Structure formats: C-alpha cells, structure tokens
Amino acid sequence: MRILIIGAGQVGSSIAENLSESHKVVIMDIDPVRVSDLSYSYDVLAICGDGNNIKNLEEVGKIDLFLACTNDDEKNLIACESSKMIGDAFTVARVKNSVLFESWSRSKGSFGVDFMACSDRLISEAIIKITGTPAALDADYFADGKIQMAEFEINPNSFISNKTVLEADQFELLTFAAIITESEIIIPTGSTMILPGHRIVVIGTPESVKSFSTQLEPTTKKTQNIVLIGGSSIIAETASLFSSIKVNTTLITSGKDASLELAKKLPNTMVMCHDISDIRFLEAENINQSDLVVVHLSSDEKTLLISLLIKQLGVRRIVSIVNSGSYVSLFENVGIDVAVNPRELISEAIIGFTHQVNTEHIALLDSNRVELLEVEIGSDSNISGKTIQEISSSMPNLVLIGAIVRDEQAIAPRGDTTIKYGDHIVILTDVSVLDKVLQQL
Amino acid sequence: MNLRSNWKAALSLTGTILKWLAIALCIPLVVAVYFGDSIWPFVIPGAISLTLGLLFERIDPDPHMNLRDGFLMLVLAWVFIAFIGSFPYLISTFGTSSSLSIPINALFESVSGFTTTGATVIEDLSSPSYSKSILFWRQFTQWLGGMGIIVLALAIIPSLSSGGMRLLDAESPGPGVKKLTPKIAETARFLWIVYLGITFLEILALYGLHVLGLAPNMDFYNAVCHGMTTLASGGFSPAVRGIETFSAAVQWVIIPFMVASGTNFALFYKFMSDDKKVFLKDSEFKYYLLVIAALCAIFLGIFLTTGTSIGIQNDSTTISSFRSALFLTVSLITTTGYVNFDYTLLDLPIQYLILLAMFIGGSVGSTSCSIKILRWVIILKSVKSDIIKIIHPDAVVPVRFNNETLTESTIKQIHAFTLLFIFIFGISTILISLDSYRIGLNLSLLEAMGAVAATLGNFGPSFGQSGPMGTYLHFSTPSKLYMSGLMIAGRLEIFPLIVLFTRVFWKS
Numbered sequence: 001m002r003i004l005i006i007g008a009g010q011v012g013s014s015i016a017e018n019l020s021e022s023h024k025v026v027i028m029d030i031d032p033v034r035v036s037d038l039s040y041s042y043d044v045l046a047i048c049g050d051g052n053n054i055k056n057l058e059e060v061g062k063i064d065l066f067l068a069c070t071n072d073d074e075k076n077l078i079a080c081e082s083s084k085m086i087g088d089a090f091t092v093a094r095v096k097n098s099v100l101f102e103s104w105s106r107s108k109g110s111f112g113v114d115f116m117a118c119s120d121r122l123i124s125e126a127i128i129k130i131t132g133t134p135a136a137l138d139a140d141y142f143a144d145g146k147i148q149m150a151e152f153e154i155n156p157n158s159f160i161s162n163k164t165v166l167e168a169d170q171f172e173l174l175t176f177a178a179i180i181t182e183s184e185i186i187i188p189t190g191s192t193m194i195l196p197g198h199r200i201v202v203i204g205t206p207e208s209v210k211s212f213s214t215q216l217e218p219t220t221k222k223t224q225n226i227v228l229i230g231g232s233s234i235i236a237e238t239a240s241l242f243s244s245i246k247v248n249t250t251l252i253t254s255g256k257d258a259s260l261e262l263a264k265k266l267p268n269t270m271v272m273c274h275d276i277s278d279i280r281f282l283e284a285e286n287i288n289q290s291d292l293v294v295v296h297l298s299s300d301e302k303t304l305l306i307s308l309l310i311k312q313l314g315v316r317r318i319v320s321i322v323n324s325g326s327y328v329s330l331f332e333n334v335g336i337d338v339a340v341n342p343r344e345l346i347s348e349a350i351i352g353f354t355h356q357v358n359t360e361h362i363a364l365l366d367s368n369r370v371e372l373l374e375v376e377i378g379s380d381s382n383i384s385g386k387t388i389q390e391i392s393s394s395m396p397n398l399v400l401i402g403a404i405v406r407d408e409q410a411i412a413p414r415g416d417t418t419i420k421y422g423d424h425i426v427i428l429t430d431v432s433v434l435d436k437v438l439q440q441l
Numbered sequence: 442m443n444l445r446s447n448w449k450a451a452l453s454l455t456g457t458i459l460k461w462l463a464i465a466l467c468i469p470l471v472v473a474v475y476f477g478d479s480i481w482p483f484v485i486p487g488a489i490s491l492t493l494g495l496l497f498e499r500i501d502p503d504p505h506m507n508l509r510d511g512f513l514m515l516v517l518a519w520v521f522i523a524f525i526g527s528f529p530y531l532i533s534t535f536g537t538s539s540s541l542s543i544p545i546n547a548l549f550e551s552v553s554g555f556t557t558t559g560a561t562v563i564e565d566l567s568s569p570s571y572s573k574s575i576l577f578w579r580q581f582t583q584w585l586g587g588m589g590i591i592v593l594a595l596a597i598i599p600s601l602s603s604g605g606m607r608l609l610d611a612e613s614p615g616p617g618v619k620k621l622t623p624k625i626a627e628t629a630r631f632l633w634i635v636y637l638g639i640t641f642l643e644i645l646a647l648y649g650l651h652v653l654g655l656a657p658n659m660d661f662y663n664a665v666c667h668g669m670t671t672l673a674s675g676g677f678s679p680a681v682r683g684i685e686t687f688s689a690a691v692q693w694v695i696i697p698f699m700v701a702s703g704t705n706f707a708l709f710y711k712f713m714s715d716d717k718k719v720f721l722k723d724s725e726f727k728y729y730l731l732v733i734a735a736l737c738a739i740f741l742g743i744f745l746t747t748g749t750s751i752g753i754q755n756d757s758t759t760i761s762s763f764r765s766a767l768f769l770t771v772s773l774i775t776t777t778g779y780v781n782f783d784y785t786l787l788d789l790p791i792q793y794l795i796l797l798a799m800f801i802g803g804s805v806g807s808t809s810c811s812i813k814i815l816r817w818v819i820i821l822k823s824v825k826s827d828i829i830k831i832i833h834p835d836a837v838v839p840v841r842f843n844n845e846t847l848t849e850s851t852i853k854q855i856h857a858f859t860l861l862f863i864f865i866f867g868i869s870t871i872l873i874s875l876d877s878y879r880i881g882l883n884l885s886l887l888e889a890m891g892a893v894a895a896t897l898g899n900f901g902p903s904f905g906q907s908g909p910m911g912t913y914l915h916f917s918t919p920s921k922l923y924m925s926g927l928m929i930a931g932r933l934e935i936f937p938l939i940v941l942f943t944r945v946f947w948k949s
Contacts, residue, residue, distance in 0.1 A: 252835075263837040264846040274835040285833065 002026070003354070004063045004089070006051030006079050007070030008034045010325060010343045011094060011350075013042070015069060018351050020044050026060055051079035058086055066091045067350060073097050081112035090114050092353060094346055098237050117349040119342045124238035126340055127294055127319055142374040142426045146410050147403040148206045149177070149372055149426065150213065156196040158216055166190035171212055173412050174204030177402045177428045185430065187400050203372075203402030203426055205410045224248060227287055227315075228269075229276055229306060230296040231258045234321055234342065236265060238294060243268035250290070252276060276306055279313075288313040296321035307336050372402070373438075377423045382440055389415040394440075402426045450504035451514035456497025458518045462525060463491040469529070469581055473574035479533065482575060486528035493521070509946060512937045519555065519929055526551035529578050539563075539570040545918045552925040554582030556932035557808060559676025559778035559901025560924070562914045566681045573662060576679040580666040586932070587673025587702075587808040588636045592629045635709045636672060636808075643698045644668035647691060655690040663687075671695055674702040674808045676778025676901040683909060684768070684781045692764055692781050696771055703729065703775030703803025724843045729804050729814050733770055736798060740766035743791055773798040775809040778901025785908035792887060792904055799894045800862075810899035810931050812862055816855045818842065823852050861935055862897070869893040869927060873920055880917045892916070896924045897931040 001023045005012050008029035016027045016038070025044040028051055029035050038046040049056030051068060052075055066089040068076035073095040080091040093113040095101055101118035104110055142149065154161050160168035165176050165188045178201040179186045179194065186192060194200060202212060226242050228235045231253035239262075242249045249269040253259050259273035274281050276297070287293065293315045297303045300322050307320045319338045320331050331339035377384050383391050388401050401413045405424040411417070419425065429437045466487040473480050506514065527547035534542040541547050546562045553560045563571070647664035650656040659667075663679065670677050680686040684695065708726060711719040720726055744762040765782055772779045773795065784795055801817065803809030819842060826838040839846040870886075870893045877884040884892075884905075891903035892913070902909040913921065930938045940946050 259837045260839065263839045267841055267844075270829075270833070271837040272833060272835040273837050281835065285835075 001064045001354075002062065003065040003067060004028065004057075004060050004083075005067045005069055006076070007068065007094075008038050008046065009069070009071055011071075011347050012067075012069040013038060014325075014343070014347045015067060015350055016044050017042050018347070019354060023065075023354075026063070028056065028060070051075065052082060054082045054086060057082055062087065063089045065089055065354060067354075068093045069346075069350070070094070071096070073100055077111045077113065080114075084112035092117065092350055094119065094350065096120055096233065098233070115353055117346050117353070119346045120234050120237040121241075122345045122349055123234050123321060123340055123342055124241045126345060127238055127292075128241055130292075130317075130319065130338060142372075142403070142405075142424070146205065146405050146408070147203065147374075147424075147426055148209045149201065149203045149402065150209050151180075151199055151201050152213065152216055154194055154196050154198045154200060158196070160194050160200075160216070161196045163194055164190065165192045165194065168194055171204065171208050173410055174202055174208040174212055175400075175402050175413060177201045177203045177400055187428075201428070203428070205403075225250070225290040225292075227252065227290045227293045228296075229253070229293065229310075230298075230303075230321075231255060231262060232296050232298075232321075235294065235296050236262055239266050239269045250285070252285075277309065279309065282310065282313060288315055290315060292317045292319065294319045294321065300324050300327050304331060304334070304336075307331070308334065311335055372426060372428050373434075374424060374426050377419055377421055377425065379421050381419075381421070383419050384421045385418065387416050387418050388413055391419065400428045402428050447507065447510050448513060449501040450506050451510040451517055452497050453499075453501035453504040454506060454510075454514050455517045455521055456494040456500070459490045459494035459497065459521060459525070461494075462522055463487045463494065465581075465585060466490065466529075469574050469578040472577045473572070476573045478572040478574040482529040482533040483578070485532055486525050489528065490525050493525075512940050512946070515933060515937050516929070516941055519933065523548065523552045523555050523925070523929070526555055526582050529575060533572060533575045534570050537570045539568065540912075540914050541570075545921050546914065549913065549921045549925055550579065551582065552928050553896075553901070554579055554675070554677065555586035556899055556928040557583050557586050557670075557673045557675040557776075557810070558896060558899040558928045558931075559583070559670070560896055560903070560907070560913050560928070561677070561901075562912050562921070564912055564914060566679065573679075577662075577666060579677055580669045580675075580679065583673040583675030583677050584640070584669035587675060588633055588706075592632055631710055632706050635706055635713075639698065639701055639709075640668050640672045643671055643694075646694050646698075650688075650690050650694060656688045658687050659691050667695070668698075671698045671777065671779070672702050672808065674699070674775045674777040674803070674810070674899075676772070678779065684779045685783075689761070689764060692768055695779065696767055699771045699775050699777050699779070700733070702777065703771075703807045703809040705804040705806035706808075707806050722843075725804050725815050725818070728818050729774075732801060732814060733767075733774055736774065736801075737767045737770040739794070740770055740791075743794075747788065769795070770798070773900065774801050775803045775807070776811050776898055776900045777809075778895070778899075780902060780909035783908060783910045785904055785910075789887070796887065796891055796894055796904070799891075799898045799900045802898065812859055812898075815842070816859055819847065819852060819855050820859060823856070858935065861939070865927075865930070865935065866890075866893055866897055869897065869923070872923065873916075876917050876920045876923075882915060882917070892924065893927065896927040899928060899931045 003019055003023050003025050005016050005025060005027040006029075008016070008027050008031070012027060012029070016025050019025050020043045027038060027044050027046050028049045029038075029046070030048070030050055032048045035046045035048045038044060047060070049059070051057070051070065057079075066080065066083040068079040068091065070076055070079075076093040076095060077100070080093050083089055083091055091113050092115045093111070094117050096119050098118055098120045101116055101121055104113060104116045108114075169176055176188050179188050179192060180199040180201065202209060204212070225248045228239050228249060228251045235251065235253075239249045239251050243266065249266075250272065251262060251266065251269050252272045252274060253262065254273065254275050256273055259271050263271035272285070287310060293310050295303050295307045295310065295318065297306060303320050303322065304327075307318050311318055317337045319340060320336045322328050322331055322339050322341050323343075325341045325344055328339045328341050328344070391401065401419075403426040404411050404413050404417065404419070406420065406422070427437070466483050470480055470483040470487070473483060527544070527550065530541040530547040530550055531544060536542070540562050541550060549560075549562050552558075566576070644664045647656070647659050647667060648661055651659040651661070651664065658680070666679050669675075678684060678686075684692060704726060705723070708719050708723055741763055744766055745759070768779070768781045769784065771777070776799070784792065800812055802811030802813035805813055805815045819840060822840045822842070826840050829836055829838050840852055841847070870889050873892055874884055874886075874889040877889070888903065888905040888907065891905070892907055895901055895903040895907075902911075903913075905911070906915055907913045913924070916924070
C-alpha cells in the first residue's frame with residue numbers, strides 16, 4: 001500500500017516508523033529540518049510541503065491511504081477534504097476536539113474523513129476501561145461497546161478456582177475464551193480445570209462481564225468517586241464520560257475563568273477552583289478517599305509532582321496523562337499506577353486501523369501472544385452460512401469465536417449457531433496463525 | 442429640573458398607540474350597535490383618543506427612541522390607555538347612582554381591566570346601568586392587556602421596530618423572553634396570532650357546550666366574554682357570581698385554557714415550527730405543571746378531609762371537590778382570578794394558603810403575572826448552589842436552567858426583583874391598612890395583605906369584603922389610586938415603573 005502521512009511530529013513519525021516495514025510510506029511536513037531528519041532515520045520518502053496545499057498533494061501522486069496527523073484539527077480536516085478532491089484514497093484524520101468527533105460520528109465520511117481518531121476520546125475511554133471492571137487486568141470493547149473482553153487473574157479463594165469450565169460457566173452470553181498459564185495459552189474445553197494463578201479471558205456482553213467480575217471478587221466495589229486534576233480538554237472529556245456512566249466526578253483546577261467554563265460544560269461534575277499543590281485543601285476535600293485520581297497539567301513535570309503528592313495522601317490508583325512519550329516509563333517507575341501518553345494512543349489507534357481494512361478492532365493480550373479481532377462477515381466470506389462447529393473443525397487449532405453481534409444484539413455463540421452475512425464476530429487467535437485465519441475468513 | 446429633550450419621542454410614540462386605541466374602540470361600538478345600546482360611551486373616548494394621539498404625534502414627527510425613552514413610553518402608554526379606557530364607564534353611567542359614575546372608580550376598573558387583574562368596584566353587575574356593550578368593553582380591555590398593548594403595537598407599528606426588543610422585554614412578563622424570529626414585528630405578530638387563535642378555540646369550545654345543551658347559561662355573548670378573559674388571565678366575568686354561574690362542563694373546559702394562559706407563548710411557536718417535543722423538554726413548563734399538581738393535591742386533601750362542600754354541581758362530592766381544587770389552583774397560579782365558589786367562606790388557614798399561592802405566578806412569556814415559576818426555581822437553585830459552596834468553599838457551581846448556565850447578573854436581577862416584589866408588598870400592606878384606618882374602615886391583616894397581593898400580583902379577588910363575590914368599592918380614594926399603581930407596577934414587572942422615579946433616569 002502507498003501511504004501518505006501529513007505531519008511529521010511525534011504521532012506522524014511513530015506511525016511512519018511502524019508502517020514503513022510493510023508499506024510504501026510518504027511523509028509530508030512543512031518543516032524542512034524535520035523532513036531531512038526523517039529521511040535519514042526511517043525508510044520513508046520524506047518531502048517538504050503543506051498538506052492543505054492541493055498542488056503539494058498532487059505532486060505525491062497516487063496513494064491508497066491518507067493519514068492526516070498534524071496537531072491541528074482543522075488542518076487535518078482540510079487535508080482530508082483536499083485529498084478527496086484529487087483522488088479516492090482512504091482518509092484518516094487525527095483530531096483532538098471531541099466536538100468535531102461527535103459531528104463526524106453523525107455522518108461518517110463527512111469532512112472527507114473516512115476514519116477519525118479522536119485523542120481526547122481515546123484517552124478518556126482508556127481511563128474508563130481501567131476503572132470499568134475493577135478486577136480486570138485488561139479490558140477491551142468491541143462492536144460499539146456491545147461486546148466486552150476482559151482478562152481476570154484467578155485467586156485461590158475465587159469461586160471458580162479448581163473447577164472445570166463446564167462447572168464455572170453459569171453465565172448466559174459469556175464465553176470463557178482462553179486460559180493463560182505461565183507457559184501457554186489454552187483454549188478451554190468443558191473439562192479444562194481452572195487453577196489459581198491462571199488468568200482467564202472472557203468475552204461477552206458488558207453486563208455479563210460485570211456480573212462475572214462481581215462474582216469473581218465480591219468485595220470489589222464499583223469505582224465510585226473519581227477526582228480529575230487539571231483543566232485540559234482531555235480532563236473535561238474524561239469527566240463527561242465518567243459522569244455519563246453515573247460515577248461521581250470531581251474536577252479540580254486552578255484558574256477562575258477556566259473553572260467556570262468547565263463547570264458550565266460539565267453539569268454533572270463538581271468543579272472546584274483552587275491551587276492544586278495546596279495539600280491542606282486536598283486533605284479537606286478528602287481526596288484520599290477517592291477511588292481514582294487522574295492528573296493532567298500543563299507540563300509533565302507538574303503532572304509528576306502533583307501525582308506523587310497525591311499518591312502520598314494514600315489514593316488507591318493514580319492515572320497520569322503524560323504529554324511526552326519518553327517520560328511514560330519514568331512515571332510508572334516512581335510509583336504512578338498508570339501513565340498514558342495521548343500521542344502513543346493515537347498512533348496505536350491509527351496503526352491498528354491501517355493493519356487490516358475489515359478488521360475493526362484489535363486488542364493485544366499478554367505481550368502479543370494472543371490476538372482478538374472483530375470481523376464483519378462479508379457476503380463473500382468463507383464462513384458465512386456455517387455453524388461454529390464446522391468452522392472450528394476447519395480452522396487451525398487456536399481459534400475461538402468469542403461473541404456474535406447480529407442486528408445490534410449480542411447472541412451467545414454455541415456449537416450449532418450459524419454465522420450469517422452481516423454478523424460482527426469477535427475471534428481469538430494466536431498471533432502466529434493470524435494471517436492464515438484472516439485469509440480463511 | 443433639567444429635563445432631557447427626548448421625552449418628546451416617547452410622547453409621540455404614545456400618540457401613535459392612542460390612535461390605534463381609537464380603532465380598538467370600534468369593536469365595542471359594533472357590539473353596542475348590535476344590542477341597541479348607546480354608542481356615545483365609545484364614540485366620545487374614540488374621538489378623544491384620536492385627537493390626543495394626533496396631537497402627541499405632532500410633538501415629534503420623527504421619533505427616535507432609546508432605552509430610556511422606551512421605559513417612559515411604556516408607562517405613558519399604559520397610563521393614558523387606562524385613563525381613556527375609563528371614559529366608556531363614566532359616560533355610560535353618567536347621572537346614575539352607579540359606582541362607576543365616580544371617576545376614581547372608573548379609573549380603577551379600567552386599570553384593573555388593562556392590567557388583567559380582575560379586581561372590581563362594581564357592586565351589582567346585574568343592574569340595568571351596565572349595558573351588554575359596556576360589560577363587553579370591560580372584558581375586551583383585559584383581552585387587549587393580556588398579551589400586552591406594546592406587543593400589539595410592535596406587531597402593527599413599524600416605527601417601533603428598532604429598539605422594540607427592549608420594550609418587549611420590559612412589557613412581557615418575566616425574564617428570558619427571546620426573539621423568536623429575526624424580525625421583532627414578526628415575533629409580536631406571531632404572539633398575537635397564537636393568542637387570538639387560542640381565544641377563538643375557547644370561544645368555540647364554550648359555545649359548543651351551549652349548543653350541546655351542557656351549558657345553559659353559556660350563550661354566545663358569554664362564550665366570547667369568557668374566552669377573552671381566560672387567555673388574558675384576567676378574571677373579569679359579566680356574570681354576577683363569576684364562573685359559579687356556569688355548569689361543571691364549562692368549568693372543566695376553562696381549566697386547560699387557563700393552563701395555556703400561564704404557559705410561555707414561545708413554546709406554542711416552537712411547537713408549531715416542528716419541535717413537537719418542546720413541552721416535554723422545557724424545564725419551566727414541567728415545574729409549572731408540577732406546582733399545579735402539588736397545590737391541587739393540597740387543596741383536594743384539605744377539601745376532602747374537612748368535608749368542605751363547595752362548588753357542588755350535579756356530580757359527586759369527590760369529583761366536584763377535585764374540580765374545585767383544580768380550578769382554584771390553576772386560577773391562582775395563572776393569576777387569572779376566576780372563581781367557581783366563594784373561597785372567603787372557607788376556614789381561615791385555607792385562605793392563608795390561597796394568599797400565599799398568589800405569589801407563585803405562571804410561566805415567563807405568558808399572560809400571567811406575579812413572581813413566576815422561573816424566578817422561584819432559579820432562586821431555589823441558586824440557594825442550593827450556595828449551600829454546596831458552604832460545604833465545599835472552592836466549588837464552582839453555576840446555576841443551570843433548561844441546560845443553560847445563568848450568569849451571576851441574571852441571578853442577581855431575579856433575586857432583586859423578588860425581593861422588591863415582597864418589599865413593595867410589605868410596605869403597601871401597611872400603607873393600605875393605615876389609609877383604611879384613617880377613614881374608619883377596619884381592615885383585617887388578611888384583607889390588607891390580600892388586597893395588595895391580589896393587585897400587585899394581578900390576581901384580582903382578595904378576602905373579606907373584597908373577596909370573589911365582593912368589591913374594592915369600600916377602599917378610600919387614595920387607596921384605590923395607589924392600588925391602580927400597584928396593578929400597573931405588577932403588570933409591567935415593577936422595574937420599568939420604578940426607574941421613572943429615579944433621579945438618574947431624568948438626568949441628562
């Protein structure tokens with residue numbers, strides 16, 4: 001595939017690096033210094049030009065995929081629109097502002113954008129995932145949130161430990177997809193034993209996963225109080241997503257006008273205006289009682305110091321949003337529970353999207369040994385019209401159909417369920433056989 | 442005092458409105474001709490109105506109005522219209538022993554009409570001194586005053602258009618009245634068309650009941666008369682015992698139209714321009730219905746437990762209690778002032794409740810007066826926000842209404858208005874009491890408070906002698922004049938009138 005990337009910042013260059021192995025990548029930036037740097041570092045064609053200038057775009061010639069990755073939302077939209085004027089490349093835009101994303105979601109394909117990756121939204125969703133199922137080690141959503149995959153560690157006192165899968169599986173619309181042991185990944189059959197120390201991957205509707213997780217560890221209480229520190233758009237987006245799922249959110253920011261604007265935007269969030277480093281204030285507002293604190297301040301250094309200050313108060317979990325990718329591991333080394341880098345997330349989203357055209361969602365489990373894919377069944381699909389039993393006998397060993405979404409409804413995959421055209425299925429597969437599997441679908 | 446020269450513009454525009462009042466006077470004239478009544482009560486005021494109008498217009502042939510002149514013009518227009526509106530009463534009762542033959546009484550009745558209050562000084566409506574056409578005029582003044590004379594003027598006088606929004610704001614009861622269309626004249630015209638349309642519907646419904654034999658007393662004349670005063674939330678009735686005269690069916694039909702009169706008319710506009718869910722979405726409308734339901738439940742509970750048998754028609758006691766409770770509630774909240782039974786016969790605590798209910802008011806942008814639901818809700822919300830700030834001193838808690846955040850100054854204005862309303866109520870109660878004491882009239886506290894609340898809140902009937910079946914005739918002349926002022930103040934939401942009494946207003 002010939003890919004044109006507009007913008008050679010952190011996002012653009014990391015995408016270019018990742019895609020250059022298997023694709024022909026052209027990267028365009030206004031800054032000549034960056035351009036020359038890039039052409040020496042990666043195997044890409046780096047050219048100097050403006051993505052909003054249609055003449056520059058024409059000079060690149062025919063392309064299949066157009067990725068607008070500058071840090072300016074409007075420029076990215078104009079670049080996509082311009083690209084549509086001169087060709088039929090598939091366009092992907094990186095945006096920050098979730099308002100733009102919501103407008104685009106109403107009518108996908110508008111602004112000349114075929115796929116939009118919204119960083120504010122991606123981060124807030126990533127944080128929600130961390131808290132949504134508290135016992136889960138990793139959680140991911142498929143088919144517009146109708147299907148959830150989650151990985152749990154089995155404690156010795158858990159109700160399913162030392163039981164067979166058949167005994168443990170009392171949940172409608174929930175599939176035990178895989179059991180991960182120290183050495184291997186087992187696709188369980190009815191007689192497989194679940195032992196303490198194993199990790200179990202379940203796929204099902206969010207409700208069934210939730211009820212499973214509460215039964216697994218009945219003491220785990222739902223994340224109730226979340227404190228967000230900072231006044232960035234990511235913080236605002238996270239607050240509004242959290243309050244939409246009825247979690248108590250408190251937002252603390254300094255700056256009178258900014259706090260008023262945020263308070264207007266967030267009707268269900270308690271907004272406070274105070275100096276964040278004032279430890280007495282943080283104590284008085286019982287920050288240490290909160291279940292999760294998210295910190296994102298104007299500079300990473302501030303974010304780190306405030307995160308550490310809050311950690312010292314005894315908060316259970318802290319998520320820091322770090323602007324510079326190189327700091328991420330540092331944050332986690334000094335005791336911050338999770339450090340999230342917006343640029344990393346957006347690059348991942350765009351790379352993930354480009355990997356496979358009709359693979360809608362990819363979640364990597366356990367250091368890339370198992371892959372979960374969401375696939376829409378096309379009319380020419382090999383498996384359309386077959387039952388699950390037939391499919392599993394014809395496919396390589398490590399394949400499991402974890403969930404099926406038909407007509408917007410999750411249905412439980414059983415051996416005699418027939419896959420139909422238009423279904424969204426979530427499959428679990430070993431990375432080594434991924435390509436084979438995708439061909440067979 | 443060095444007066445600003447621009448009062449001329451205000452007077453000139455008042456003249457234009459007076460010219461149109463002469464045309465409005467032709468309608469009762471037609472009624473008079475139809476019933477064979479004397480035509481002079483309408484011809485003479487018409488001629489005076491036209492002459493005055495033309496004279497005033499000559500003061501400033503090319504008027505340009507700014508904000509300050511707008512307030513002056515608003516008050517001038519209302520005063521002159523009320524003044525001329527009293528002439529038909531004076532002329533028709535000239536030489537009789539009727540109370541309306543005394544100028545102050547005629548003025549009180551006219552102000553009470555145009556401000557849609559419904560307080561009366563007529564002792565015996567059935568007396569032959571009151572012709573059908575003069576009683577029609579009494580109803581008609583309320584209908585004109587209901588949607589607002591200035592709104593009507595804006596709809597038909599193009600020269601008012603620029604700066605007219607200020608007038609619309611000042612005259613339409615309540616904050617937050619917004620332009621519905623880009624052109625102000627179009628907005629005003631639309632409001633009047635809705636008003637006219639719903640009035641027409643009610644007349645049809647009431648007359649329909651008569652035709653069906655469900656309302657023997659509701660002839661066409663009465664249907665028109667009551668249609669006009671329901672939508673205006675006025676409360677005048679040509680019938681001696683008000684709505685009590687009419688059957689239960691009539692009372693049921695009037696209730697939804699009273700509810701409509703207390704609804705923000707902008708909602709009707711949005712409903713017609715394809716937003717069918719607007720009534721479900723509007724917070725104020727929901728609170729409005731909630732308040733009606735709650736107050737109705739309280740009244741019903743009281744009526745049923747005390748076994749008060751009031752307003753009984755030929756239906757069962759429970760249903761008739763429910764009807765009376767609902768009718769009273771809706772009449773109180775929309776400040777209409779219709780009564781289907783004499784509530785002064787109820788026990789005192791219930792009358793206290795009625796007095797308090799006069800302070801609630803309907804929605805903004807409706808024809809109802811008093812403090813209004815929106816203000817109460819916003820006050821309660823801002824108090825709630827203050828309480829949160831006491832617990833969390835650094836919390837930023839903006840007050841929201843209908844998904845909009847209100848600015849501090851809006852909230853301050855609402856607090857100021859409500860405080861001023863209650864302050865004026867308190868001061869006026871004392872003034873009226875003292876003045877009545879001066880002429881040897883012993884007024885109970887309930888009667889004094891009731892008279893002020895009913896005039897300032899434009900409800901109409903009060904308690905004791907000036908209850909629903911009584912009159913305000915026994916008050917002294919200064920009291921009546923003062924209460925006329927209260928009615929205009931209440932109708933114009935106090936501030937436009939108050940600013941005229943400030944030194945700042947008159948300084949150039």
